[in-house]
Amino acid sequence: MENVKEKYLNKVYEAKNNIKKIYLEKDYTWMIGYSGGKDSNVLVQIIIEALLELKTKEFNKKIHIVSSDTLIENPIVLEQLNKSLKLLKNFSIKYNLPIEVHKVSPDLDESFWVNLIGRGYPLPNQSFRWCTDRLKIKPMNKYVEEIEKNGSNILTVLGVRKGESKSRDIKLDNTKIEESLLRENTTNKGKIFSPIEDFTLFDIWKYLGESSLVDFKANNLKLSLLYEDSSTGVEECPSSLDDKLQKGCGSSRWGCWLCPVVTKDKSLQGFINSGNNWLKPLIDFREELIKERDLFKNRYHASFRINKTSKKVTLIKYRFMDLKEKDGVYFLPKKDIREKIIFGQINNENYLINEDKKIKIFSESEARQMIDDKKINPYHENNELLIKDIIVKLDKNLNNNKLSIMGLGPYTLSYRINLLERITDLNKKMKKYDMSLISEQEIIKILDIIELVKKELEKNDYLIKKYTDIKKIMEMNKDARE
Numbered sequence: 001m002e003n004v005k006e007k008y009l010n011k012v013y014e015a016k017n018n019i020k021k022i023y024l025e026k027d028y029t030w031m032i033g034y035s036g037g038k039d040s041n042v043l044v045q046i047i048i049e050a051l052l053e054l055k056t057k058e059f060n061k062k063i064h065i066v067s068s069d070t071l072i073e074n075p076i077v078l079e080q081l082n083k084s085l086k087l088l089k090n091f092s093i094k095y096n097l098p099i100e101v102h103k104v105s106p107d108l109d110e111s112f113w114v115n116l117i118g119r120g121y122p123l124p125n126q127s128f129r130w131c132t133d134r135l136k137i138k139p140m141n142k143y144v145e146e147i148e149k150n151g152s153n154i155l156t157v158l159g160v161r162k163g164e165s166k167s168r169d170i171k172l173d174n175t176k177i178e179e180s181l182l183r184e185n186t187t188n189k190g191k192i193f194s195p196i197e198d199f200t201l202f203d204i205w206k207y208l209g210e211s212s213l214v215d216f217k218a219n220n221l222k223l224s225l226l227y228e229d230s231s232t233g234v235e236e237c238p239s240s241l242d243d244k245l246q247k248g249c250g251s252s253r254w255g256c257w258l259c260p261v262v263t264k265d266k267s268l269q270g271f272i273n274s275g276n277n278w279l280k281p282l283i284d285f286r287e288e289l290i291k292e293r294d295l296f297k298n299r300y301h302a303s304f305r306i307n308k309t310s311k312k313v314t315l316i317k318y319r320f321m322d323l324k325e326k327d328g329v330y331f332l333p334k335k336d337i338r339e340k341i342i343f344g345q346i347n348n349e350n351y352l353i354n355e356d357k358k359i360k361i362f363s364e365s366e367a368r369q370m371i372d373d374k375k376i377n378p379y380h381e382n383n384e385l386l387i388k389d390i391i392v393k394l395d396k397n398l399n400n401n402k403l404s405i406m407g408l409g410p411y412t413l414s415y416r417i418n419l420l421e422r423i424t425d426l427n428k429k430m431k432k433y434d435m436s437l438i439s440e441q442e443i444i445k446i447l448d449i450i451e452l453v454k455k456e457l458e459k460n461d462y463l464i465k466k467y468t469d470i471k472k473i474m475e476m477n478k479d480a481r482e
């Protein structure tokens with residue numbers, strides 16, 4: 001019977017053989033999404049080992065190792081990623097390997113801060129996770145599309161492992177091509193290859209600890225120390241190439257320093273616990289943002305659409321959200337630090353009754369008319385009363401018992417300016433640790449968008465409060481990220 005060590009050695013042997021077989025027999029350009037975490041390190045090192053067993057003249061297909069930098073990466077993890085990429089690049093040159101190493105980032109217009117502060121998108125969460133697509137998937141897809149333009153068929157090579165989640169195992173099984181090491185790729189015409197899918201966590205750490213690639217030994221050791229420091233356990237942010245197969249990176253501990261999608265950040269806290277106290281302001285800032293996300297005073301009731309090319313701003317004035325109802329009582333549930341709000345019960349005169357308060361229920365056309373007549377300003381800078389006093393029966397709900405209130409739209413301009421001041425301030429503080437949180441170009445872009453929105457609101461007579469002191473912000477940005 002095979003013992004654990006033999007099993008492990010067999011898996012490594014088999015993975016290398018499969019890699020050589022697919023590389024030699026199939027005509028694909030290889031694309032590896034490299035997160036810099038433990039699984040993707042094993043994947044690339046095992047591929048390198050396999051390549052070193054081939055002859056140089058057999059290196060006739062390109063292998064692209066691509067990482068994404070969301071521009072809000074955990075600084076310690078990013079430093080490690082950059083070192084690993086450099087090592088991979090130098091090693092490939094040294095041994096003349098057919099490997100190209102790249103790092104992709106979101107376009108300026110799609111950066112986290114431009115969306116959060118410029119466009120006022122509320123902080124991402126489980127139900128509105130706008131970040132992964134913009135920060136990771138799109139930049140990676142753009143890179144892949146460039147390669148495909150040259151007529152290459154893409155082989156997406158993943159570091160996924162079986163047994164990490166049932167749903168992923170099912171996806172892996174469902175896409176398996178009979179009698180083949182490859183799977184169908186549902187996003188492009190290429191195929192998927194996952195050479196280390198049978199590796200256990202034990203195998204992963206054993207491989208990294210015992211790597212036969214001497215040049216990588218120190219880096220592997222550093223990586224294992226980082227996992228200890230961050231108390232990350234096993235989770236890591238998947239590369240965007242395998243996002244469809246991996247857990248969403250919201251559950252990742254190897255991703256953005258600000259990731260608001262997880263309720264409690266363990267990664268930054270782990271680094272702080274192991275002595276990196278300089279990271280503390282980041283955790284504090286992250287927690288403040290999470291707490292402030294759903295406060296009415298920070299959000300408009302309406303929203304905007306901004307055409308990226310024409311820069312035309314369209315106001316979307318009518319936005320409503322449904323109330324919850326239980327046993328005839330209407331309410332808005334508690335969310336983070338926002339308390340549950342009880343609106344009351346409907347009486348037979350079609351009013352909502354809450355203790356001694358009687359609230360009229362408006363029809364949708366009445367509510368729209370009030371907005372058109374400027375009796376209600378859905379772009380008011382702090383209009384909590386509207387939430388509590390404008391109860392609406394929408395046309396689509398005429399035949400059911402649903403009631404709505406004014407919606408919760410993007411962040412208000414005053415909150416955005418406040419955010420910009422705080423992140424700029426924090427950016428200054430972090431400079432001394434060689435960390436840059438936001439770039440000057442991002443700030444300029446943010447101010448441009450804010451100015452566009454402000455003008456549109458002014459034009460439509462919705463701007464009630466004066467708040468923008470652009471010069472002051474520009475002053476603060478002198479030291480922004482290069």
Ligand code: SF4
Nearest residue numbers: 131249250255256259
């Ligand atoms: S790690 Fe978090 S913030 Fe970063 S892209 Fe993933 S879900 Fe979004």
